[in-house]
Amino acid sequence: MLVSSLLITLVREYCQNCHYPIKTCLCEHIQPFEVPQKLVVLQHPSETNNAKNSARLVKLCLPQTEIYVGENEGDFADIIQQVDTAHCAVLFPSRGSKAIEKHILKRIDTFIFIDATWRKALKVWCLNPWLHQLPAFHFESPPAGQYPIRKAPQPGYLSTLEAINYIISRENPELKTPLIRVFHYFNQQFLSFRPDNQD
Numbered sequence: 001m002l003v004s005s006l007l008i009t010l011v012r013e014y015c016q017n018c019h020y021p022i023k024t025c026l027c028e029h030i031q032p033f034e035v036p037q038k039l040v041v042l043q044h045p046s047e048t049n050n051a052k053n054s055a056r057l058v059k060l061c062l063p064q065t066e067i068y069v070g071e072n073e074g075d076f077a078d079i080i081q082q083v084d085t086a087h088c089a090v091l092f093p094s095r096g097s098k099a100i101e102k103h104i105l106k107r108i109d110t111f112i113f114i115d116a117t118w119r120k121a122l123k124v125w126c127l128n129p130w131l132h133q134l135p136a137f138h139f140e141s142p143p144a145g146q147y148p149i150r151k152a153p154q155p156g157y158l159s160t161l162e163a164i165n166y167i168i169s170r171e172n173p174e175l176k177t178p179l180i181r182v183f184h185y186f187n188q189q190f191l192s193f194r195p196d197n198q199d
């Protein structure tokens, strides 16, 4: 196949707006909204081109979301410079993390999430000691995960979209976030034409 015809094929197969495959285009379901908190996603490079990645869906719905792709401190130099340790928290279950349900986060206005498979998220955590200086939280009683197109490492683990939805719903009780509704369409569209593909 000629390069030009290959490019045309690729352009045709992916929506130019949401960048998901045409068959799973979600544009008609997306209504962008905002929240007062700053949302930072540290995305492992293996997630960036994964069509089933949920952080990309968050970015479409919440354009203020900042996604930094990388694995080690050098990759995240830009965000490290901006982090204010007095007002920033990381969502990651670790030895020193606390159950977020038991704390009122009055001073926290920035939330950091790691977007990766569990094994790679742990690697990002270990390679980034700057994260260990921040208050860390885990979820003690999250809603059940609804991510049938990817495997959760164990019950109780949420996708990045669900984790962000959980936090912003908690921090903004008046907000009716559309994230889960869009996520439902996203999963349904994948399942409708690729029922056995999980990774």
Ligand SMILES: [Zn+2]
Residues within 6 Å of the ligand: 015, 016, 017, 018, 019, 020, 025, 026, 027, 028
């Ligand atoms: Zn689209």
